[in-house]
Amino acid sequence: MIDVQSLTMTYRRRIQCGQRWGIPRYRWEMVHALHEVSFQCLPGTVTAYLGHNGAGKSTTIKALCGILRPTSGQVCVNGFVPSRREHDFLQSIGVMFGQRNQLMWELPLMDSLDVIRVQYGLNKGEFLDTLAELDSLFRFGEILHTPVRNLSLGQRMLGNLAATLLHRPRVLLLDEPTIGLDVESKASLRRVISAFRQKSCTILLATHDLQEAEMLADQILILDHGRLLFGGSIAEFRRLHRNSVVIQARLETPVSELDMADAELSQDGRIITIHTDPERVATRVAELLRMYRIRDLKIGETPLETLLREELKAFVSAD
Numbered sequence: 001m002i003d004v005q006s007l008t009m010t011y012r013r014r015i016q017c018g019q020r021w022g023i024p025r026y027r028w029e030m031v032h033a034l035h036e037v038s039f040q041c042l043p044g045t046v047t048a049y050l051g052h053n054g055a056g057k058s059t060t061i062k063a064l065c066g067i068l069r070p071t072s073g074q075v076c077v078n079g080f081v082p083s084r085r086e087h088d089f090l091q092s093i094g095v096m097f098g099q100r101n102q103l104m105w106e107l108p109l110m111d112s113l114d115v116i117r118v119q120y121g122l123n124k125g126e127f128l129d130t131l132a133e134l135d136s137l138f139r140f141g142e143i144l145h146t147p148v149r150n151l152s153l154g155q156r157m158l159g160n161l162a163a164t165l166l167h168r169p170r171v172l173l174l175d176e177p178t179i180g181l182d183v184e185s186k187a188s189l190r191r192v193i194s195a196f197r198q199k200s201c202t203i204l205l206a207t208h209d210l211q212e213a214e215m216l217a218d219q220i221l222i223l224d225h226g227r228l229l230f231g232g233s234i235a236e237f238r239r240l241h242r243n244s245v246v247i248q249a250r251l252e253t254p255v256s257e258l259d260m261a262d263a264e265l266s267q268d269g270r271i272i273t274i275h276t277d278p279e280r281v282a283t284r285v286a287e288l289l290r291m292y293r294i295r296d297l298k299i300g301e302t303p304l305e306t307l308l309r310e311e312l313k314a315f316v317s318a319d
């Protein structure tokens with residue numbers, strides 16, 4: 001369980017502000033990375049943490065695993081205060097930063113995982129059981145016996161994820177774990193996340209991969225410039241938005257311009273796209289059928305990415 005109340009994080013950053021006699025001059029600047037952020041993540045759920053670059057996602061994860069102490073506010077993970085870095089707390093969490101490597105470069109993945117086993121004080125039997133289970137989810141194949149330095153970026157990422165899961169954490173904090181993963185490896189990651197969710201693990205997944213978020217998340221948190229804009233399920237997020245349905249009509253014959261103000265025309269003039277409210281779908285379809293000769297029609301949910309872009313745009317203009 002993760003409980004965050006009014007979390008505020010401020011960094012001090014030294015920036016160059018010119019030169020005097022060829023010597024650079026510096027001044028200190030405050031960076032307000034998080035402002036009064038509050039949320040909860042329950043056991044057995046996946047929370048996708050979304051937001052632009054620099055929104056404050058990694059900073060939150062660093063506060064949750066205790067690398068950083070909050071400037072103000074409270075953070076509680078599995079009943080522990082993370083910044084105290086108590087032994088039982090560290091044994092109960094698994095953290096993975098997408099771009100960091102925690103494996104031994106020169107050792108085969110299997111041996112590198114064995115080193116991590118020793119660090120966590122796991123016995124060989126437990127280790128082999130967990131590894132067999134992870135193997136059934138990841139389908140490691142020969143990579144277990146390949147030196148880490150010879151693994152591809154995606155294989156290394158899966159190896160790092162395995163290292164994060166070896167001690168069967170109850171809280172899993174994943175910071176952009178899909179960077180560099182191909183379709184098959186992303187499917188492995190989804191299998192792993194679903195398996196750990198079923199074991200009542202609390203999972204926080206900071207990601208720019210909205211498809212991944214849509215497939216996995218029970219809850220989404222949307223962060224912008226350190227402020228939480230939304231916390232709730234994807235269905236709730238969709239309900240808040242007008243234009244949560246997308247209609248796409250393929251025309252019999254291409255047109256050069258449209259007579260509908262709020263519709264978009266593809267470059268080849270063949271596809272009309274309309275984003276609309278669920279209640280207006282029938283009216284909009286009738287309008288399309290009246291005005292154009294339609295070859296086929298698709299009606300679906302507006303992608304999360306489009307809604308998120310609108311949400312962030314609306315926030316900037318309201319600011």
Ligand SMILES: Nc1ncnc2c1ncn2[C@@H]1O[C@H](COP(=O)(O)OP(=O)(O)OP(=O)(O)O)[C@@H](O)[C@H]1O
Binds near residue numbers: 011
């Ligand atoms: N050690 C630091 N010192 C000063 N400022 C920092 C430090 N780390 C992060 N920041 C600043 O805090 C803000 C939030 O950064 P953070 O890394 O948490 O964002 P993020 O949402 O994880 O971004 P990304 O999606 O690019 O990883 C940014 O403005 C960043 O420049």
